[in-house]
Amino acid sequence: MAADPRPQVLAGGTDFMVEVNYDHRRPTAVMSLRRVDELRGWRRHGDRLTVGAGLRYVDMLESEFEVSAPALAQAARTVGSPQIRNTGTIGGNVATASPAGDTLPVLYALDAEVTVSSTRGDRVVPIQELIVGPKRTTLAPDELIVSISIPVSKGPQEFLKIGVRNAMVIAVASVALVVDGDNRHIGCALGSVGPTIIRCSEAEAMAEAEIDWDRLHLPDPRVYETFGAMCAAASSPIDDHRSTSRYRRHGVYVLATRALMRAFEPGA
Amino acid sequence: MTGAVTYRLQINGADHAVESSWLGESLLYVLRERLGLVGSKNACEEGECGSCSVLVDGRLVCSCLELAAAAEGTEIITVEGLSPDGTLSDVQEALVAEGGVQCGFCTPGFVVAVHDLLDGNASPSPLETKEALAGNLCRCTGYGRIEAAVERVVELRRG
Missing domain, CATH: 3.30.390.50 (CO dehydrogenase flavoprotein, C-terminal domain)
Incomplete structure (x- = not known):
């Protein structure tokens, strides 16, 4: 990405491919995250959860995740259909930055912090500073969303x-x-x-x-x-x-x- | 990957070469237009209707939302792969028997989705069936005949 910032990042593709199919986006180079397993997981350390950007909505429905992040699991369950939940990712939801992104109100309510990575290093950005308008973020062309940090649930x-x-x-x-x-x-x-x-x-x-x-x-x-x-x-x-x-x-x-x-x- | 790309896809257990494909082509387009696998149907091209449903690495997905070139290295099962010898699968037979096929356009997507549902849950509740099939639209049957077909398969598989 640093050598050639042109490649467009492909996470689940549920937004990206609609734009391609309708000729609103013509990719000339794509970087698919499909095989980057390091982005797929989530882990709990102390009272924080680190959620990999590649975690799919369907993965958020697992009971272990739901116990730690119930509202995020509820939001994931309302996304699309089984087909969409099997494909779309939380990192894609953040990067697309739609005002209707289902996980986003939960991430804002939790004061989520997003870790963004490039060859220049990592930076941690509060979600409300990463997203600045409808489908607009402060992500630089060479930056990738790696993970999202939220507090473990301590109440309803x-x-x-x-x-x-x-x-x-x-x-x-x-x-x-x-x-x-x-x-x-x-x-x-x-x-x-x-x-x-x-x-x-x-x-x-x-x-x-x-x-x-x-x-x-x-x-x-x-x-x-x-x-x-x-x-x-x-x-x-x-x-x-x-x-x-x-x-x-x-x-x-x-x-x-x-x-x-x-x-x-x-x-x- | 840039511009025109050449890659291989594993579909229904067979290896297929895709040559000089435009990078932005969806898996659905490649299946239908390049490989002649026209069972998966093209309707909405935005993941709304489910008529292009396939399995990628065992997950039910809309093939219109998969970038074909990025599906290299995955195992793809299309509706053709669910009845490889040309006879109907039990799900297809039940859809016919229960009147779950009318115009038929949505049927291949439902066939894949019902196989996926019953492979993971041999005896779904009516609510689980509705939720599992929520991503497949049918404008003819009103869904009752399709849900009856699911129940029929559950009964037949129970023996």
Whole structure:
């Protein structure tokens, strides 16, 4: 890649090949990662998970992975179809940087750090600094996403998605909610309702102050809907062929409210 | 790999040479247009419909989303490879018997997907069947006849 930055990186190919098939991309040189087994695995060390960029969605459905990263497993399960989940990778999801990338709200909510490699060395980039716009990243032409680091789950996690059917659907709106019971922290991020994934910092802070952290309960049940409304207010959706902005914003309200209800039971 | 490429593919146990192929050709294109394996059907070319489903190293995938040149060194099984002697496989027979074949265009993809499902799960629940076949679209049958065919194969294999 350093010698000749022209080769286009091919991970699973589920986005790449659609562009080639529709003549939106004409590769003259391709570097396939298919046989780079070093990128395929994941490992746990202490309270962090290192997820190889080549990990396929289907690999994230294995129970051992699901225990450590439940929302990521939930998101992977909603991707496409068996055919797509057998092919697509988490590194490809990050590099494509679609606002509708299903794993991305989870990675934002978890403050994921992406390790990017080139002959100049490695750099570790927070996901929200790697992705700067719809399908735009700060990756240099000679850089490759190698792995993604996330904290091991320390509390309830949810990923919820709206689309026109249960399978094979690009999200109209999605919400990821992750709870860190040790540090009394909530992470919440929205997909498909802005140019990039949107973090809901104000809603997170509001809910953190209302939670009974010793019991993981929510004493004031009005907070669920307040949280949903604050997430909806943080969203910045557009009208397009998949949905209206109004429906998307309402979807965020419903999903965020529901996610908080699933994470924290009501009552003192 | 650059420009026009030459490579070999292992398909249904046989070695095939692909010569002077454009680098961007999908596995589906190479199967149909270069190697004459027209069982895999071309419909959406974006992984939505599943009519081009094949197995690559034992994984069910859409051949339209596989870069053919990057599939060198893998073991590819197409619908032709599931009934190599020309007789129908049990899945194909069940699809015929249950009325799961109408226009027939989606059938090869379903045949590969159902073989893949039942190889990994000999007795899927109705929900597991629906989820396993969610990446294959059929605009004729309404899916009920296809799900009945799956149940028929499960019964027959149980003996």
